[in-house]
Amino acid sequence: MADAETRLYGVIGFPVRHSLSPVMHNAAFKALGINAIYLAFEVPPERLGDAMEGVRALGISGLNVTMPHKGAVIHFLDSLSEDSGEIGSVNTVVNRKGKLEGHTTDGLGARRALERAIELGGRKILIIGAGGAGKAIAYELSKDNEVVVLNRTLEKAKALERFGIMGDALNRENLGKYLEWAEVLINATSVGMNSWETPVPTELLRKDLVVMDIIYKPLKTRLLTEAELRGCKTVDGLWMLVYQGIESFRLWTGFKPDEGLMRGAALEGISE
Ligand code: ATR
Numbered sequence: 001m002a003d004a005e006t007r008l009y010g011v012i013g014f015p016v017r018h019s020l021s022p023v024m025h026n027a028a029f030k031a032l033g034i035n036a037i038y039l040a041f042e043v044p045p046e047r048l049g050d051a052m053e054g055v056r057a058l059g060i061s062g063l064n065v066t067m068p069h070k071g072a073v074i075h076f077l078d079s080l081s082e083d084s085g086e087i088g089s090v091n092t093v094v095n096r097k098g099k100l101e102g103h104t105t106d107g108l109g110a111r112r113a114l115e116r117a118i119e120l121g122g123r124k125i126l127i128i129g130a131g132g133a134g135k136a137i138a139y140e141l142s143k144d145n146e147v148v149v150l151n152r153t154l155e156k157a158k159a160l161e162r163f164g165i166m167g168d169a170l171n172r173e174n175l176g177k178y179l180e181w182a183e184v185l186i187n188a189t190s191v192g193m194n195s196w197e198t199p200v201p202t203e204l205l206r207k208d209l210v211v212m213d214i215i216y217k218p219l220k221t222r223l224l225t226e227a228e229l230r231g232c233k234t235v236d237g238l239w240m241l242v243y244q245g246i247e248s249f250r251l252w253t254g255f256k257p258d259e260g261l262m263r264g265a266a267l268e269g270i271s272e
Contacts, residue, residue, distance in 0.1 A: 007036040008058070009252060012043045012051055012073075013066035020269040021064050024245050027265035028257035036061070036253075045072065052076035055095065062252040063093040064245075070132055077102040086163070087139050089132055092248040103251055106133055107140025109244025110186070110214070117233045118184060118210045120145060126182035128170055128199055130156040133214055134188030138165050148178050152189070172201065179204045185227075187213045192221040199223065207231035214240050219270070238266055 011021045017040065025038040043051040048069055053076075055063065065073050070089045074080065077090065078099040084090045090102035114120060123145040127138050130151035138149050142165045150170040151157035157167030168174050170189075179185065179200075191199040193215045200223060205211065211227035216237035224234045242262045250256050 002037055003035070005035055007034075007061040009036055009038040009062045010041050010060065011038075011064040011066060012041045012048075012069055014042055014044050014068060016040045016042045016066065019066065020241060020266045021066075021245060023265045023269035024242070024262045025249060027261055028245075028249055031261055032253075032255050032257060034253060034255070043069070045069070048072055049076055052100070055093070055100065056098065059095065059098075061095050062248070064248055065091050065093060067132070074102060076100070083107065083136075083139065087135050089136055091136075091244065092251055094251050103248075104136055105244040105247035105251070106136035106240075108247045109240045109242075110137040110212070111140055112243035112246070113235050113239035114141075114184065114186075114210070114212055116239060117212070117235050122146075123184055124148075124182050125184040125186065126150070126178045127186045127188055128175075129188030129190075130160060130167065131188065131190075134186075135160065137186060137188055137214070139163055148182070150174055150178065170199070175200060175204055179206070179209070182209065184210045184212070187211075187215065187221075187223055190215070192223055193217060196222050198226060202226045202230070205230045205232060210235070212240070213237050216241055217270070238263060238270075242266060 011019050019040050022038050022040050029036045073090050080102045084102050084104040092103040094101045121144045125145050125147045127149045130149050138147050148166045149157045152170045154169045160167045189199050191197050205227050207230050210233045212235040213221045213224050214237045215221050227234050
């Protein structure tokens, strides 16, 4: 039951009504006995500044930030973690005694998800997609692995070269070339979201490849289905969502919720 001590957390996005974050975080608060509640706030871009003033005025304890605010929210914060400053993206805000700190947990979420299937460090990783998510994942994984990013719009892939990440165009020829080299393939494009499409021709998937998709609708995308048929180890996008959520929760509370609990809550949220 909410009372005068209850702390408030939430996610801001536009749209945000299908977000699984409220069910995941509320399940975690309940399981850990933390007196807090997590809500979804649909904030149009032109009201972002007002919303962040509201966070300060009301003393909201923490936020997740999702599309389309991950970049723009930076203007309304007091400080940034090194990673979020480098990639220009914030998905977590921590209100520390009235000062708003920006962090990004997308990259770490992808790292933890991949670690379910393979030990990282010195791996050859091919990421397709250099949007917000692809960039965050590439930056994090490039700290201790060799990373190549292919993107439909070449300039966005090339922009990652300042982090020592090789960028190239997303086409069949490059997919063939880099998939011969890679040990891990990550789809960070939106191809396959709510559709039966795949960004990678099946015949290019080798059985010793670890394949991760960041899409979780459907949970088993066409890419993951075809990869499994080929004998690849796979990791679905819900694991990344769960682990980025766990990292946000840790930044807010210092506690680490159980991954099975978070995933179970998210799965129930998906099926509703
Ligand atoms: P997110 O925050 O989920 O990463 P985003 O920033 O909109 O979302 O990025 C979407 C990614 O999917 C981009 O890499 C985009 O490629 P472009 O940079 O060329 O736009 C990629 N994408 C979307 N539709 C695609 C398609 N039909 N084929 C290939 N890539 C596609």
